[in-house]
Amino acid sequence: MGRVALEITAARPDPALLDLPWHLPLETWPEEHLAALPRGISRHVVRFVKLSHRVLAVKEIKTDIAFREYHMLRALGRLDLPCVEPFGIVSGREQEDGTVLDGCLLTRHLQFSLPYRALFSQTLRPDTAKRLIDALAVLLVRLHLEGFWWGDVSLSNTLFRRDAGAFAAYLVDAETGELHQTLTPGQREHDLDIARVNIAGELMDLEAGGLLHESADPIETSNRIVTRYTDLWEELTGLERFEKGDRWRVDERIRRLNELGFDVDELAISTDIGGTTIQIQPKVVDAGHHSRRLLRLTGLDVEENQARRLLNDLDAFRASQDRQGEDEEIVAHDWLARIYEPVTRTVPRDLTAKLEPAEVFHEVLEHRWYMSERAGHDVPIEDAIQDYVKTVLPGKPDEKSVLGVDTVEMPVIAMLGDEIGEG
Structure with a gap:
């Protein structure tokens, strides 16, 4: 019978797979085997x-295509790109009467993720569509930087997870994708054009169903994928020369990315005889990532946005010292001793109730950046703290460190519904 020809391909096969009714078409599987989770729109x-x-997640698909997508997802996973994790392939399926069935691609369910239609079925803020587009732009840029041409960019082929007030996007469907050494501008533009058309259609469908906020225009929102992608691509791939005394320009580059609504988690610095070039490589980070990393490196336990600001300065310090190849913890120790602690210790005792130390440091960095911008060159941190303590801090109210204050203004998204876990 059909079970004799059944083949299961997986890195770590689970014997329990044999208990599933592979001899039945997937759409007729009994409820006892299914998990009640929201599904997106799929051609399969x-x-x-x-x-x-x-x-x-089990997707019924032609066996040869299932194998291709399985190996593509594994390749993307090795590149540390945001995508679902492939689990295995089931082939050789037949019904009891001998009718041949398509194969099945198995992927692990991405915890706490939702398809876009499930998001819009809830009561969300009007800018939700824009936040989803921004997350998709980050995903598309990351894929393109690694040479992956998607070929079917859409909201339907993406899962979204809540990420510290925004959304993180994950590729679900790699069926049409191709992995190259690098992508040409034409290939990237083709993906963008596919994305714009698909997103417009998906949003129009939501609008027709009364699920899209009346203030959100499908065409205008779909065009956002092009502008956000272009802005991010240019900021991330553009080469910029700076001298070792122009550290403020590194801060400015990070600031522009933050203002675009994107985080920076890694700076890639290369040097040559003529000077230094800077390239910034993005990484989508989980909520709490920055505070955990800062605590591990320095012992400082601060809020997430404060931690992000301090880590940005730590990374800029490492770049300005040309110490990219050194152990991160050693550089962090030097930064703590030479930059952070001297700044926070400079605050007079009678002013320590104004702000908590991490917030003071953040404000000194802001103050230094403005001073450097006006001067056209790096202002020493010692000069910045002295000027800040003299002209700015005395005018602050005695807040006695209001914990949880955001040091970077970011759009706020309404909480999603109950998070969905496995099992």
Whole structure:
């Protein structure tokens, strides 16, 4: 019978897979095997199944295409790109009467993620569509930087997770994708054009169903993918020369990315005889990432946005010292002793109730950046703290460190519904 020809391909096959009704078309599987999770729109039949205390997404698809997508997802995973994790392939499926069935691609369910239609079925702020587009722009840029041409960019082929007031996007469908050494401008523009058309159609469908906020225009919102992608691509790939005394320009580059609504988690610096060039490589980071990293490196326990600001300065310090190849913890120790602690210790005792130390340091960095911009060159941190303590800090109210204050203004998104976990 059909089970004799059944083949399961997986890096770590689970014997429980044999208990699933592979001899039945996926759309007819009994409820007892299924997990009640929201599904996105797909050209293929997709079901979530419960298996050994985990949840798998099963997509019924031509066997050769299933193998291709499985290997593509594994390649993207090795590149540390945001995508679903492939689990295995089931081929050789037949019904009891001998009718041949398509194969199935198995991927692990991405915890706490939702398809875009599930997001819009809830009561969300009007700018939700824009936030999703921004997350998709980050994903597309990351894929393109690694040479991946998607070929079917859309909201439907993406899962979204809440990420510290914004959204993080993950590739779900790699069926049409191609991995190259690098992409040409034409390939990138083709992906962008596909994205713009697909997103417009998806948003129009939401609008017709009464799920899109009346202030959101489908065409205008879909065009946002082009502008946000272009802005981010230019900021990330543009080469900029600076001298070692122009550290403020590194800060300015990071600031522009932050103002675009993007985080910077890694600075890639290369030097040559004529000077120094800077390139910034983005990484989508999870909520709490910055505070955990700062605590590990320095022992400072601060709020997330404060930690991001301090880490930006730490990374800029490492770049200005040309110490990219050194152990991160050693550089962090030097930064703490030479930059952070001298600044916070400079605050007079009678002014320590104004702001908590991490917030003072953030404000000194802001103050220094403005001073450097006006001067056209780096202003020493010692001069910045002295001027700040003299002209700015005395005018602050005695807040006694209001914890949780955001040091970077970011759009706020309403909380999603109950998070969905596995099992």
